[in-house]
Amino acid sequence: MSEVTTNEYTEDGKLVRKVRSFVRREGRLTKGQATALEECWPEMGIDYQDQKLVWEQVFGNANPVVLEIGFGMGTSLVEMAKNAPHKNFIGIEVHRPGVGACLALAREQGVSNLRVMCHDAVEVFENMIPDSSLHTLQLFFPDPWHKKRHHKRRIVQLDFAEMVRQKLSLGSGVFHMATDWENYAEHMIEIMNQAPGYENLAQDGDYIPRPEERPLTKFEARGHRLGHGVWDIKFKRIA
Template sequence: MTDNHDLPDTADLPEAGAESSFPRRAIRSFVMRAGRMTDAQKRGIDLGWPRFGLNLENGLLNLDALFGREAPRTLEIGFGMGQSLLEMAQAAPEQDFIGVEVHRPGVGSLLNGVLTAGIDNLRVFDCDAIEVLNQCIPDASLDRVLLFFPDPWHKKKHNKRRIVQLAFAEQLRSKLKIGGVFHMATDWEAYAEHMLEVMSAAPGYRNLAEDGTYVPRPEERPITKFERRGERLGHGVWDLKFERIE
């Protein structure tokens, strides 16, 4: 879960086409965040990373060799502090999970949880998800891709920074198996509408919602502290599921 809602606004960043001394960079899937590490998070990094951490430099993964078996595979982009991903991995030991997150304390928190739970079906990247998809994930290898509560970039002039765009949908489609599912969730209705519009236009997908809009909250998606807080404040949550059909 990429809970970036409380980040400071980035209105000071140069707009596309603005004069800048910095070279242009491709849209990335995250906003880099620093943070102090707790002792538990440091333990996760120190003890968990050598066993469960993955690096871009290793290139294209052999997932069966990585996990030592054939199994359904799920990739979560932006797992935040990792609690929901940890819960999903614990609840489905017959499946394998890969998480991607750039927030170092979140990576440490998840790895500490993995160590404490004693599970072996989860691996972690601490870099940009777009680069992970480009360099490390084999085509047609994933059964699910999860994107829970990504940064909504709610100001109109920043909408182009949203990760859910047609090019991203096409990139994900190549990584999903036929029948694989891209599952999104957001608490911003305008972003939900944007996701629905983009994914409905993306070739090779089918909306799994009966009415062609949003699905009820799936039982396999854990309710996070962030979501419970939103519920108390009267916020809605929208889930979307799109299946790769070709």
């Protein structure tokens, strides 16, 4: 999946600079993706702007808002939106072919409770997402940056956790992460246990079983058949 901008630190924790931990892979838009971008964007697309969104205006109702960062081609996001018409969904993805594919699928499935953005998520969070307004923040299968020297590029860091916390509803908002790399799962738990204002919702150990609302992807199903694990993590904002 595509990543977002995060901060980079030295080994002693000193902030060095902001880096983009994704590579903008434009790729080639298929004809269907390009058509969907052109035809569906006026209704389902949200352009970046330096002012806060008003969810009731965006969706035309006051239903809970679920935001996903890095939705890839949008298959699971569209499925979640279709399965939960009582919720509003917004996805942020920097890969335009993925955005186009998501819009095409949403139109095909008749999904109307979904909006998408094609922009750097950190900038969107800083300038467009109202504080304490999100029911759920989803981060599924982010780039694990396997090499140890690259772990500082992983999106789940203390500053990112704090940014998310500010946007979640106090007392009920949930940060839901999933990864198929055990080392990254351990990293997520380590970071989130240090992050103030959160509570792990796991009942037994650090992880939760895959919740019904997160669809099982083809990639994940294949991983299960090969004996690969997937780790789901949910932390609730309590302060």
